[in-house]
Amino acid sequence: VEAVEAVEAVEAVEAVEAAEAAEVVAVDAPDTAETVEAGTNACGERETCAVAGFDVELEWPPHAPTDDLVPIDAQFGIVDPDWAGAIVDYRELVTRAQRAPTPDGLLIRGVMPGWDEEGAQAGQGRVFVNASPEAYRRWLSAAADDAAANPVAGERLVFVNAWNDWLNGAYLEPDRRHGYAYLHATRAALAMPLPSAKLALLSHDAHPHGAQYLALNLVRELKRMHQDVEVLMQGEGLLEPSFEALAPVHRLYQMDEAELLAFAQGLRHSGVDAVIANTTVSGRMIAPFREAGLRVVSLIHELPGLIAQYCLEPALHELVESSDHVVISSQAVREGMATLLPPDALTGKMVLRPQGLFTRSRYRGLHDLSAPRVELRRKLGIAEDALVVLSVGYADRRKGLDLLAQAAAIACASEPGLHVVWVGHHEAEVKEEVDAFLQQAGIADRFHFAGLDFDTDDYYAGADVYALASREDPFPSVVLESLSVGTPVVAFAGTGGGADLIEGRAGIAVPAFDLEGYAQALLSVCRDLELRTAYAEAGRKLVDSEFSFRCYALDLLELLGRDVPRVSAIVPNHNYAHYLQQRLSGLSSQTLPLTEILVLDDASTDDSIAVLRELRGQCHPEPVLVRNERNSGSVFRQWLAGVRQASGEFVWIAEADDDVKPEMIETLANAMRADASVVMAYCQSEQIDSEGGVLADDYTAYTDDLSPERWRAAYTATGAEEALHGLAVKNTVPNVSAVLFRRDALLQVLEAHEQEIVSYRVAGDWIVYLRLLALGRIHFEPRTLNSHRRHATSVTAALDLQRHYDEVLSAQALARELYPLEPETIAAAADYAQRLRAYFGLEAEE
Known part of the structure; x- marks a missing residue:
């Protein structure tokens, strides 16, 4: 409108000026071209392109x-x-x-x-x-x-x-x-999508260590979330090709100071508006990017000992000074920063946030780990019943290689079947020292150095216990990798976030550097199956509930100024193994990346669990599997369980047998973000059969008796309006898979009316919608973005028809109780009930 008004204003001024400068010319010319030519002759030539002269x-x-x-x-x-x-x-x-x-x-x-x-x-x-x-x-x-x-x-x-x-x-x-x-x-x-701003990730080098793997996997996760990422490399390393396979890599270590400043400014002009600076070392090169106007979020993982060892104090101060936000990985790092920085340096900047688990083990979710146990012992050439202690990482003094060797000597003396394996590169001097000690202790053949091995799944899942022997370690990802497959951890207390995490929950934290106590803790976990099983279960639940890498990436995006809606997908499943691959693929393909996928299996008797465990590593984000050993008796109890566990602002109850278009969640989430009063938004659904064949392009034939126009255009309505226009007559939201809910509102309804809702077998969803819309508004999207699978032997088709009919009457009565209705709507409800009764072949009511 503004553009049109501006053009009209300019043209009006030009017309007045032309009129003032020329005489009025009367033209007897019915031909348009002659008329325009006469006007042009009188008012002056302008650029004409049309045949008629306009x-x-x-x-x-x-x-x-x-x-x-x-x-x-x-x-x-x-x-x-x-x-x-x-x-x-x-x-x-x-x-x-x-x-x-x-x-x-x-x-x-x-x-x-x-x-x-x-x-x-x-x-x-x-x-x-x-x-x-x-x-x-x-x-x-x-x-x-x-x-x-x-x-x-x-x-x-x-x-x-x-x-x-x-x-x-x-x-x-x-x-x-x-x-x-x-x-x-x-x-x-x-609404044309604006070109999204790009972001950069600054990694101090590309050597195969923990912080660098975090950077690599963060780039990978951000790309999966449709973010445009570029990589800034301060130093070289073996992982450079892996970074290059994901995103453009700029080698800052090849630039002098002037080139670096020019590069930073050029990066800003190319559309990059923010940078994630990974590790304290990034402080050495962050200033030019801050000067170029980029928003900076820094990730600090280091403890004071390592900072002093590498003389990183100036880099730390520069990084904190240049950052909009400073993400601290653990309480131990936070306490360390307090000793190195001025009291107010982190005021308003610091965020305490562990990084989450970024690896994908093929054994995650399995309770039977006999296969990796056999494979690991075969790989090491040891007995199948040997007890295995694992440690992974760069073998140096900070990681406690020497401490673990001494504790291993004590433990091996009382347990002949115990073996220790260390996976990763090593520092030559420390390794030479430890080799001499192992020879002297007579356990060199029981302490295995596996070297660098990128496939660590068999190690983590096949070991009996993970040994975190570090003198200091801010928040090692190896702890999460171990817990995710049920391997307990033994650590020295007070040495960092890993030890704090497992203490009393998923392992044992021994007083710092008590080698005798450490050895006994290793033996206790290895020998006591009941203790190991309890720690294993606690560790799995801890990782599933608190250490989502997708949520970590979303948190960073929020700090970078990207407002990504948080959507939790809840997938209730019962014996739909043959649809799970298609369903989970549709969830992973959403143009709005999901925050989490919670698969709630209600005691399936088919291959659902095996299929889910096979598929989970292929999905993004990796699904969390929650299994009921006994059937809950109501899908609505599963709704409640899922909504309680969900962390997103919005929840999507994506039934396991349905399918979806990639843009559905983005479309509905945007509508709900645009109007905070909307508590549920849904789209049109096509109807498909058990084989995927289309039965109907939409549900308009079902709603046309209410209105042939209402469900052919987008609308937003109050609960009272929605009831008046049809929801008081019949369930005008035929499939919950097509709905996005505001979590807090849905949880309020499910908890307040649980017993009422679970008493229904067919109309429970209708009852939820009626009660939910008493709390807010509904939005409808007419595009067909959801596929509702109709089974010939579904619960609805097999139900006692009288009960189905009674539930419809009950829902209609609730609508009359909750909302003021016009006589026409009440009459329409009665007519629908009568037609339904006749369709079911029930006897007429007296």
Whole structure:
């Protein structure tokens, strides 16, 4: 509108100036070209491109070029024999507009929401039928695309006729029939995604160590979440090809100071507006990026000992000074920072956030770990019943290689079947020292150095216990990798976040550097199956509930200024093993990345658990499996269990046998973010059979008796309005998989009315919707983005028909109790119940 007004204002001024400078010229020229030529001669030459001589053409009225459209009067029962008008299909006009060729000259496209001339030209007007907000959206979208491709004087202009031409039925202004549907359609047609800003990740080098693996996996996760990422490398390393396989890599270590500053400024101009600076070492190169105007979020993992060892104090101060936010990985790091920084250095900046588990073990979720146990012992060449202590990482003094060797000597003396394996590179001097000690202790053949091995799944899952022997370790990812597959951890207390995490929950924290106590703790876990099993179960639950890498990445994006809606997908499953691959693939393919996937298996007797365990490593984010040993007796109890566990702002109850289009969740989440009063948003669903064949393109045949128009356009309504228009008559939301809920509101309803809801077998979802909409509004998206699978032997089809009928009556009664209804709605509900009773073949009620 502003663009149009600006153009009109400029043209008006130019017209006045031209009129003042020229005489009025009377032209007797019915030919348009002659008229324009006369005007041009009088007012001065302007750039003319059209044959007729005009600078720009405007399609007005938008329906003008329709004389050749075939009238469809015969389809209607016209009773006035003198009627001389014409009835035309609006949809044909939209199709023509969508296929319109590019004009030779400058053209402003015209669009109209509808047209009916009978008000102004009674008995002889043109009437366009089948106009709808959705058809108008398609027309406007095509016109907007044309305007973008063919701007006029640098502006992208579209003419819409009209805001409020009520006389001719051409109006966008809200009314009682369509509500805000035409305005929603206008927004949808014009909402072109802005190019998203890029972000960069700064890694201090590419050596195969913990912090570098975190950086690599963070890039991978951000790419999965559709973020445009570039990598800044301060030093070289073996992982450089792995980074390059994911994103562009810029080698800062090849630049001098002037080149670095110029690069940072160029990076900002290329669209990068934020940088994640991983580790304290990044402080050595962060200043140019801050100076270039990039937002900086730094990740600090180091404890004071390592910072002092590598003289990183100046880098730490520079990093904190340049950062908008400083993410601290553990309480131990936080306490260490307090000893190295001024008291207020982190005020308003510090965020305490462990990084989450970024690895994917093929054994995660399995309780039978006999296969990796056998494979690990085969790989080491030891007995199948040997006890194995594992440690992974760079073998140096900080990681406690020497301490573990001494504790191993003590433990091996009392347990002949005990073996220790260390996976990873080593520091030569420390390794030489430890080798000499092991030879002297007589256990060199029982302490195995496996070297660098990128496939560590068999090690973690096949070991009896993980030995974290570090003198200091801020928050080692190896602890999470161990706990995720049920391997308990033994650590020295007070040495970092890993020891703090497992103490009393998933392992044993021994007083710092008590080697005798450490050896006994290793033996206790190895020998006591009951203790090991308890720690294993606690460790798995801890990782599943608190250490999602997807949530960690989302937290960083939020700190970087990216507002990504948090959506938890809840997948209730019972004996749908054969649909799970398609279902989980659809969840992973959402254009809005999901926060978490919670699969709730209700004691399936098919291969569901085996299939889920096989598929979970292929899904993003990795699903959390919650299994009931006994069937809950109601899918609505599973709803409640899932919503309670969910962490997202929104929840999606994605039934295991349904399917989805990639853009569904993004579409619904955006609508709910735009209106905080909306507690549920849903889209149109197609109906498919058990094999995936389409039974119906949508559910409009089901809702047409309520309104042939309401479910063909987007709308937002209050609970009272929704009940009035149909939800008090029948369940107008046929499939919960098509719905996105606001979690807090849904949880409130499920907890407050649990017993009522679970008493229903068919209409429980309808009861939820009725009660939920007493708390807020509903939004409907007319695009078919969900596929509802209809089974011939579904719960609904096999139910006692009388009970089904009674539940419908009960839901209708609840609607009357909750909302004020018009007599017409109450009558429609009674009529629907009567028709349903007849369809079920039930005897008429007395």
